[in-house]
Amino acid sequence: MSTMxxxxxxxxxxxxxxxxxRALLKAVAIPGHQIPFGSREMPLPYGWxxxxxxxxxxVLGPQDVLKVIDQGADDTTNAVSIRRFFARTAGxxxxxxxxxxxxxxTRHRIPxxxxxEDQIIVYxxxxxxxxxxxxxxxxxTRRMHALAEYGLMHVKLYEDITRFGHVAISYDYPVxxxxxxxxxxSPIPAFDNPKMHHMAALQLFGxxxxxxxxxxxxxxxxxSLDFDDHPFRTTRAPHACGLCGATDSYLDEVVTDDxxxxxxxxxxxxxxxxxxxxxxTGSESPLQxxxx
Amino acid sequence: MTTATDLPGFxxxxxxxxxAFRAVLAxxxxxxxIHTVGTGLTPPAPLATATAAVLLALVDGETSLAIATAxxxxxxxxxxxxxxxxxxxxxxxxxxxxxxPDLTAVDTGSDEVPxxxxxxxxxxxxxxxxxxxxxxxxxLQHPTQFAxxxxxxxxxxxxxxxxxxxxxxIDLILCAxxxxxxxxxSVTVREG
Amino acid sequence: xxxVAVKGGERAIDNAHAWLAADRRGDPAVPDLGLAxxxxxxxxxxxxxxxxxxxxxxxxxxxxxxxSQGDLIEAAFLLRAYRxxxxxFAHSEPVDTAAMAVRRRVSAVxxxxxxxxxxxxxYDYTHRLLDFTLAAGTAPPAPATAPATGAxxxxxxxxxxxxxxxxxxxxxxxxxxDITRQPLTFPAPRDVRLQALARGDEGFLLGLxxxxxxxxxxxxxxxxxxxxxxxxxxxxxxxxxxxIDIGEITLxxxxxxxxxxxxKTQPPQFTRGYGLAFGHAERKxxxxxxxxxxxxxxxxxxxxxxxxxxxxxxxxxxxxIEGTGFVEHLKLPHYVDFQSELETIRRMRAEADAGKExxx
Numbered sequence: 066m067s068t069m070x071x072x073x074x075x076x077x078x079x080x081x082x083x084x085x086x087r088a089l090l091k092a093v094a095i096p097g098h099q100i101p102f103g104s105r106e107m108p109l110p111y112g113w114x115x116x117x118x119x120x121x122x123x124v125l126g127p128q129d130v131l132k133v134i135d136q137g138a139d140d141t142t143n144a145v146s147i148r149r150f151f152a153r154t155a156g157x158x159x160x161x162x163x164x165x166x167x168x169x170x171t172r173h174r175i176p177x178x179x180x181x182e183d184q185i186i187v188y189x190x191x192x193x194x195x196x197x198x199x200x201x202x203x204x205x206t207r208r209m210h211a212l213a214e215y216g217l218m219h220v221k222l223y224e225d226i227t228r229f230g231h232v233a234i235s236y237d238y239p240v241x242x243x244x245x246x247x248x249x250x251s252p253i254p255a256f257d258n259p260k261m262h263h264m265a266a267l268q269l270f271g272x273x274x275x276x277x278x279x280x281x282x283x284x285x286x287x288x289s290l291d292f293d294d295h296p297f298r299t300t301r302a303p304h305a306c307g308l309c310g311a312t313d314s315y316l317d318e319v320v321t322d323d324x325x326x327x328x329x330x331x332x333x334x335x336x337x338x339x340x341x342x343x344x345x346t347g348s349e350s351p352l353q354x355x356x357x
Numbered sequence: 358m359t360t361a362t363d364l365p366g367f368x369x370x371x372x373x374x375x376x377a378f379r380a381v382l383a384x385x386x387x388x389x390x391i392h393t394v395g396t397g398l399t400p401p402a403p404l405a406t407a408t409a410a411v412l413l414a415l416v417d418g419e420t421s422l423a424i425a426t427a428x429x430x431x432x433x434x435x436x437x438x439x440x441x442x443x444x445x446x447x448x449x450x451x452x453x454x455x456x457x458p459d460l461t462a463v464d465t466g467s468d469e470v471p472x473x474x475x476x477x478x479x480x481x482x483x484x485x486x487x488x489x490x491x492x493x494x495x496x497l498q499h500p501t502q503f504a505x506x507x508x509x510x511x512x513x514x515x516x517x518x519x520x521x522x523x524x525x526x527i528d529l530i531l532c533a534x535x536x537x538x539x540x541x542x543s544v545t546v547r548e549g
Numbered sequence: 550x551x552x553v554a555v556k557g558g559e560r561a562i563d564n565a566h567a568w569l570a571a572d573r574r575g576d577p578a579v580p581d582l583g584l585a586x587x588x589x590x591x592x593x594x595x596x597x598x599x600x601x602x603x604x605x606x607x608x609x610x611x612x613x614x615x616x617s618q619g620d621l622i623e624a625a626f627l628l629r630a631y632r633x634x635x636x637x638f639a640h641s642e643p644v645d646t647a648a649m650a651v652r653r654r655v656s657a658v659x660x661x662x663x664x665x666x667x668x669x670x671x672y673d674y675t676h677r678l679l680d681f682t683l684a685a686g687t688a689p690p691a692p693a694t695a696p697a698t699g700a701x702x703x704x705x706x707x708x709x710x711x712x713x714x715x716x717x718x719x720x721x722x723x724x725x726x727d728i729t730r731q732p733l734t735f736p737a738p739r740d741v742r743l744q745a746l747a748r749g750d751e752g753f754l755l756g757l758x759x760x761x762x763x764x765x766x767x768x769x770x771x772x773x774x775x776x777x778x779x780x781x782x783x784x785x786x787x788x789x790x791x792x793i794d795i796g797e798i799t800l801x802x803x804x805x806x807x808x809x810x811x812x813k814t815q816p817p818q819f820t821r822g823y824g825l826a827f828g829h830a831e832r833k834x835x836x837x838x839x840x841x842x843x844x845x846x847x848x849x850x851x852x853x854x855x856x857x858x859x860x861x862x863x864x865x866x867x868x869x870i871e872g873t874g875f876v877e878h879l880k881l882p883h884y885v886d887f888q889s890e891l892e893t894i895r896r897m898r899a900e901a902d903a904g905k906e907x908x909x
Contacts, residue, residue: 111874
């Protein structure tokens with residue numbers, strides 16, 4: 066196993082890893098509750114995944130196979146950068162295959178393929194406090210969590226409904242975890258929220274700049290906030306993937322010309338490739354084009 | 358003469374600690390599941406290898422540890438390898454015990470800082486056989502059977518009192534030989 | 550058309566780094582900048598990078614400045630990231646600024662005082678005229694010198710304290726907090742606040758300090774004393790049982806003296822705002838002292854109304870490494886979230902249009 070000279074396995078020193086590990090164990094024991102931790106300065110900027118990186122570094126072992134995605138894609142520049150960081154500092158195997166990964170670090174998406182019990186997903190979190198837009202003081206929000214005083218959030222959602230007819234939050238849509246803690250799911254599209262509910266994999270969340278981490282154990286209730294007469298619903302672009310034809314995946318919208326031309330493709334690049342390898346095609350597939 | 362501090366810690370302090378942590382993480386994530394850790398460790402009596410592995414992986418100079426009388430022969434070894442601050446049981450972040458301490462005798466955290474509550478590392482006779490319990494809660498898809506020998510007769514009632522404190526309450530790591538299991542405060546326990 | 554998903558992030562990164570290296574070097578016909586030149590001739594940049602990078606090492610600061618093309622926040626970031634990986638062998642004993650080898654010391658509250666006013670190397674009375682002789686690289690004449698007295702120079706606050714006119718020092722025996730190891734929690738004690746300010750962005754502190762002067766949490770400051778010089782750093786290894794010198798660092802210390810009318814528990818007296826930073830950093834330490842005093846509003850029974858008095862606001866936003874990371878992360882792809890916003894807005898517009906048609 067080759068690792069970067071002069072640095073410990075997975076970059077962090079052992080004392081720092083122990084500190085993060087202790088916090089992670091408490092996080093698992095109190096699903097959805099934010100644990101302050103002594104977040105370190107990483108060689109990547111705050112806001113670029115330092116929380117996720119520290120959690121991954123504390124969890125990762127030589128047997129792990131790591132996948133890193135950003136916006137659902139393995140080849141976005143920041144995903145490439147983070148994957149390289151761990152390949153350099155921990156010498157671990159990396160993959161783009163969701164099924165082959167034991168640890169998946171993600172920014173803004175949950176893979177389309179359901180995760181398994183033997184997998185861990187680590188979310189990069191810019192703002193761990195779901196109440197931050199309603200109450201900027203962390204001393205105050207901590208008190209609100211202690212008292213499970215979440216009326217403010219219900220009021221905000223209800224105001225959306227009276228004004229727009231439905232909740233106008235499309236990503237980082239707040240969830241109630243284990244019926245007790247209001248939690249920010251990180252800026253995943255609301256489309257992904259249902260995947261968190263009773264997920265078989267362990268979900269870990271790291272916010273480096275805000276120095277908080279939290280967790281959802283497997284098979285834990287994760288409910289997107291809603292009202293009986295206005296149930297939570299998800300949206301996706303109402304199209305099929307232009308490459309693999311999927312009609313149930315989350316789609317990216319790609320601008321193809323300056324005449325309003327658009328192409329819709331799966332945001333989960335591994336999902337799309339797997340489908341294409343299995344013979345699925347979309348309207349923009351080379352074969353399709355050749356046939357025309 | 359061989360003293361307790363001559364007995365080694367982890368053969369590979371980095372990778373063995375990671376493996377032990379992952380076992381505890383998996384145990385807490387799936388309450389009642391049993392994991393093997395610390396194989397190859399030679400801790401001083403009366404520490405079980407699993408107990409020793411958990412302590413080596415999690416405890417250091419930044420944590421406080423209270424050690425029950427029966428396990429105090431291991432104090433020098435723990436001081437040498439982990440260097441925790443010793444604390445009375447009521448204040449300690451980690452409590453090492455051979456009998457379940459009373460809830461009033463340990464820190465159960467506060468509503469604002471529930472994570473401050475103690476992690477109790479309890480050395481028991483066996484895991485996987487003995488008194489039977491049914492567990493339910495986060496981490497468990499369906500109610501799950503769990504058997505352990507070494508918990509008090511009134512454990513289910515005492516755990517219910519702990520569960521009632523949620524999100525406060527202790528988290529329990531059970532160690533027997535080289536096996537461990539865990540009961541996070543979020544789990545509910547029923548006899549049988 | 551056939552659409553090919555964007556690939557080659559890895560190659561793009563490698564190419565970008567190579568381009569950056571060439572851009573950093575500039576015209577190869579111009580001699581490469583040596584670290585010694587940066588260290589010796591860009592001293593104030595070195596000082597700022599060490600203060601905000603929380604690492605006292607002039608050579609590493611010079612390297613960071615060179616590596617960052619003189620982007621001082623980027624340079625401080627490089628030092629911070631390096632600093633995190635260093636093992637901690639010992640904690641220093643508190644430094645004694647009364648024993649400082651003073652190069653500069655001015656007090657605005659007394660005309661003269663023991664030790665005197667020492668103007669030292671200051672820009673204060675330079676006329677800000679571009680000096681074209683510097684462009685030609687002439688050697689400056691040697692400054693006048695006087696033999697060092699070696700006598701400690703008492704701090705101005707000590708003179709006021711003799712009369713009981715200024716609040717006493719807080720007890721000094723407690724172990725100070727460390728925000729590089731433990732996360733901030735509130736209420737944050739003053740030691741933690743001062744640590745955050747000492748690492749804080751000079752520009753941010755300047756703006757906040759300035760705002761207190763303009764009425765946003767005013768606290769009637771006088772510059773009791775600003776001193777710049779060298780102090781000895783000592784550690785006391787447990788196995789020795791006595792302190793040993795490990796070196797010398799340059800510090801700037803500012804003691805602001807602030808008016809205070811007294812409260813239910815305290816008699817009228819002067820209160821203090823404190824600033825301390827690595828290197829020669831007068832603007833930084835003066836701003837820090839103003840903000841430190843402003844954040845004591847609640848403790849001193851004053852109304853908390855202004856940004857500089859809001860401890861959470863100040864401490865959560867003073868760190869430029871955190872700030873620059875989060876502001877600049879907006880450059881990262883957000884197209885998944887943007888897509889969800891697009892769909893939401895399209896839906897809302899469709900619903901609004903449908904509502905309009907139904908009404909017509």
